[in-house]
Amino acid sequence: MTSSVPPLNRIRVGSAPDSWGVWFPDDPGQVPWRRFLDEVAEAGYEWIELGPYGYLPTDPAQLGEETAKRGLKVSAGTVFTGLHHGPSVWEKTWEHVSDIAALTRAMGADHLVVIPSFWRDDKTGEVLEDRTLTPAQWRDLTEQTERLGREVRDRYGLRIVVHPHADTHVDTEENVNRFLDATDPELVSLCLDTGHYAYCGGDSVKLIETYGERIGYLHLKQVDPAILAEVVAQEVPFGPAVGRGVMCEPPAGVPALEPVLAAARGLDVDLFAIVEQDMYPCPPDKPFPIAARTRRFLRSCGV
Structure with a gap:
């Protein structure tokens, strides 16, 4: 008897600078980029x-040479946006997006991860704006995100995948559902980050089962439930919460990744599943052993 369950090999596993404690383009406390590339390849990942x-490196020729000699390929670039501020921020947003989109396309990737802006500063905790959007701001957010999706597709051949994120306006199940219901599936897909969604109280398996056709990309991470309970109770901003270790090494946290991967497998589509364990700041020798163990764990899950 043959199984009708689609194979897991349609899920391509990778990692990201974030899993090496990299949050900024230049920070003397971060792992140098050559070391990151060396270690991510040694840990068993093919995609970054x-x-x-x-x-x-932002020069495609140099980056292409450096990744190729390590057997690495690029799955996506990442941009930060504040599109709920409306058309007035479009030019500034596009200036930021276009350089990254061009490099992403030159590296052969198909996806651009879009992260909404934070309502409070992730380092200082300063409240920058109201954590709840007005109806007009929701309309600007959805309309401008569709515009971004159209422009990125038409100019660079990329698909945007919007990343629900702690301390942004697209975070909880309610807000993610509202965002998806108000945007065009042809222009806007979702980057489901299992850790951020759990951080904000969401159920990743339920989201995949409910909005499967909108899931265009995965970030795999887990949260430590005990630390999460503390940071929620104390209203700790995301940056300091990461410093406390709220994002933890799998399989020690939630959500369990086996059911998430099984639900994603059931979609029977090609998906990237990029490991992204937020660890900023962190000692330079800390990330590699975690990354290697995580890769072994994911192999035990069938990917």
């Missing part, structure tokens, strides 16, 4: 994201 623009 670009990380903060300027951390890895």
Whole structure:
């Protein structure tokens, strides 16, 4: 008897500079980019994201040479946006997006991860704006995100995948559902980050089962439930929460990744599943052993 369950090999596993404690283009406390590339390949990953623009070389020829000689390929670039501010921020947004999109396309990738702007500063905790959007701001967010999706597709051949993120306006199940319901599936897909979604109280398996056709990309990570309970109770901003270790090495946290991968497998589509364990700041010798163990764990899950 043959199984009708689609194979897991349609899921391509990678990692990202974030898993090496890299949050900024240039920070003397971060692992140098050559070391990141060496270690991510040694840990058993074939795919990487670009990380903060300027951390890895921005010259496509140089980056192509450096990745190829390590057997690495690029799955996506990442941009930060504040599109709920409306058309007035479009030009500034596009200036930021276009350079990253061009490099992403030149590296042969098909996806651009879009992260909404934070409502409070992730380092200082300063409240920058109201954590709840007005109806007009929701309309601007969805309309401008569709515009971004159209422009990125038409100019660079990339598909945007919007990343629900802690301390942004696209975070909880309610807000993610509202965002998806208000955007065009042809223009806007979702980057489901299992850790951020759990951080904000969401159920990744339920989201995949409910909005499967909108899932265009995965970030795999887990949260430590005990630390999460503390940071929620104390209203700790995301940056300091990461410093406390709220994002933990799998399989020690939640959500369990086996059911998430099984639900993703059930979609029967090609998906990237990029490991992204937020660890900023962290000692330079800390990431590699975690990355190697995580890769072994994911192999035990069938990917």
